[in-house]
Amino acid sequence: MRIENLSFSYKDTLIFDNFNLDIENQKICSIVGASGCGKTTLLKLISNLEKPLKGTIRKEDNEKGAVSYLFQEPRLLRSQTAFSNLDIVLSASIVDKKERKDKVLYYLERVGLIDHRCKYPSELSGGMKQRVAIARAFAYPSHLILMDEPMQGLDISSKYDVLELFKEMWDNDPRTTLFVTHDLRDALLMGNSVVCLGNPQKPSLIIDLKQEKPLGNERIGYYENKILYTILNKNL
Amino acid sequence: MKKSKKALTKISIIVISVLSLLIIWQMTSLALDSQILMPGVIDVLLRLFELFFSKNFIYNVLSTVIRAFDSFLIIIILATIFGTLSGKFKILGWFMTPILTVLKTTPVMSVILLAFIWFETGTVPIFSAFLMGFPIMYMMMEGAVENLEFEMDQMCYLYGFTNSQKIRYYIIPTLAKSFSLGARQTLSMVWKVVVAAEVLTIPKFGVGAKMQFAQIQLETAEVFSWTLIAIILSALGDFLFNLIEKIVIKISRYRKEKKAI
Numbered sequence: 196m197r198i199e200n201l202s203f204s205y206k207d208t209l210i211f212d213n214f215n216l217d218i219e220n221q222k223i224c225s226i227v228g229a230s231g232c233g234k235t236t237l238l239k240l241i242s243n244l245e246k247p248l249k250g251t252i253r254k255e256d257n258e259k260g261a262v263s264y265l266f267q268e269p270r271l272l273r274s275q276t277a278f279s280n281l282d283i284v285l286s287a288s289i290v291d292k293k294e295r296k297d298k299v300l301y302y303l304e305r306v307g308l309i310d311h312r313c314k315y316p317s318e319l320s321g322g323m324k325q326r327v328a329i330a331r332a333f334a335y336p337s338h339l340i341l342m343d344e345p346m347q348g349l350d351i352s353s354k355y356d357v358l359e360l361f362k363e364m365w366d367n368d369p370r371t372t373l374f375v376t377h378d379l380r381d382a383l384l385m386g387n388s389v390v391c392l393g394n395p396q397k398p399s400l401i402i403d404l405k406q407e408k409p410l411g412n413e414r415i416g417y418y419e420n421k422i423l424y425t426i427l428n429k430n431l
Numbered sequence: 432m433k434k435s436k437k438a439l440t441k442i443s444i445i446v447i448s449v450l451s452l453l454i455i456w457q458m459t460s461l462a463l464d465s466q467i468l469m470p471g472v473i474d475v476l477l478r479l480f481e482l483f484f485s486k487n488f489i490y491n492v493l494s495t496v497i498r499a500f501d502s503f504l505i506i507i508i509l510a511t512i513f514g515t516l517s518g519k520f521k522i523l524g525w526f527m528t529p530i531l532t533v534l535k536t537t538p539v540m541s542v543i544l545l546a547f548i549w550f551e552t553g554t555v556p557i558f559s560a561f562l563m564g565f566p567i568m569y570m571m572m573e574g575a576v577e578n579l580e581f582e583m584d585q586m587c588y589l590y591g592f593t594n595s596q597k598i599r600y601y602i603i604p605t606l607a608k609s610f611s612l613g614a615r616q617t618l619s620m621v622w623k624v625v626v627a628a629e630v631l632t633i634p635k636f637g638v639g640a641k642m643q644f645a646q647i648q649l650e651t652a653e654v655f656s657w658t659l660i661a662i663i664l665s666a667l668g669d670f671l672f673n674l675i676e677k678i679v680i681k682i683s684r685y686r687k688e689k690k691a692i
Contacts, residue, residue: 244589261589261591263589263590264585264586264590266585266586270582270583270585270586272583272601272604274600274601274607275604275687276687276688276690276691278687278690278691279600283596283600284592286596287591296690312691313687313688313691331590335590
């Protein structure tokens with residue numbers, strides 16, 4: 196995916212000004228940066244929730260069309276069971292009920308919620324709800340996954356469970372993914388690359404991690420410091 | 432087990448509360464020692480029993496029930512439509528604001544007296560209850576639509592919901608809670624206003640009209656009995672509403688769960 200000359204402002208604040216960025220196909224790109232630097236805005240521009248003032252977002256053939264979005268909160272339909280939350284989003288692409296049901300059950304099985312399929316969101320824990328959201332994201336026939344800090348409200352153990360689950364599902368079905376997070380460690384562990392935002396005209400820092408995976412603690416520490424320095428330097 | 436214990440405690444406390452009220456009532460009656468000022472519990476119950484078998488009892492009760500039901504139905508339909516539209520379209524909301532302010536602040540008696548000038552006696556309770564109940568349901572629906580989450584709209588858009596799917600799976604279930612709460616409050620208001628309007632306008636049949644007749648004849652026990660009937664009708668309405676709501680929820684849950692099995 197190529198972001199070209201993107202400009203966007205929010206209430207007189209210029210967030211992007213002729214901004215350019217290349218995002219590698221079928222890889223996870225982590226996006227970090229200080230609050231208000233445009234991380235979520237970038238996801239909204241890519242998913243058409245916001246319209247740019249100018250510029251284009253060129254997607255590869257296998258990135259066009261529907262987008263799976265993982266929000267900060269799971270955003271499940273409260274009146275529907277875990278099963279129906281997936282079933283509804285699949286109804287347009289899979290007309291045959293039996294086939295659709297099999298697919299929903301497959302994904303609920305993958306996220307370990309097959310026994311909870313009749314439960315409503317209010318009957319599930321935060322981690323379980325986010326698992327349903329992950330199942331929905333992967334079950335939905337999209338080519339692009341956008342994640343906007345989906346682990347934010349979770350406790351440490353649920354957070355790593357959900358991250359691990361996401362990685363496992365992603366390895367099985369890789370799609371171009373943008374992962375916005377405040378947690379530098381998560382960004383480094385999950386991403387094939389890390390992009391640090393802060394400058395409206397260009398990324399403040401791009402780290403390519405493809406050759407270094409899996410990252411050891413020492414390298415994680417090194418990159419954390421590097422990103423932190425970039426973010427703080429920008430803010431000084 | 433824990434749940435049934437809690438339910439038992441709740442019922443016990445309600446029974447104690449009712450018994451306390453009856454005891455206070457009976458003691459006051461004994462202290463005043465006057466059938467006109469305060470008849471005793473037994474006297475009222477005996478009068479109530481007599482009323483059940485009196486001529487035209489069913490007509491009186493049914494007339495009030497039909498008036499309340501008519502008014503309730505009109506409010507539910509119109510207030511839901513206008514409230515929902517006002518929540519969605521600000522212009523309509525602004526247009527409705529002064530009308531709502533007038534309706535909310537006008538005393539019930541003024542509405543009844545004015546309606547008495549304009550309409551025949553049987554229509555006055557329906558009209559008055561409509562004017563008094565409409566703002567409750569309207570505001571509940573308007574607020575519910577205004578509070579629909581923008582974030583869920585985004586989710587529906589991104590996951591390709593059609594308009595009908597969005598309405599069916601997100602909007603209607605979200606509004607249903609406010610609808611149910613508003614309808615419950617409206618129903619309670621409708622009973623009170625219908626009976627009050629019947630008291631003032633004295634239609635041929637009606638609980639309120641009978642209350643007024645009894646009061647003129649200083650039949651305090653009968654006034655109490657008709658009041659009890661009005662309370663029972665209101666409670667019955669509430670009970671039926673709860674029952675229908677529970678059945679609808681159960682059927683809906685059953686269908687959803689059946690789909691997943």
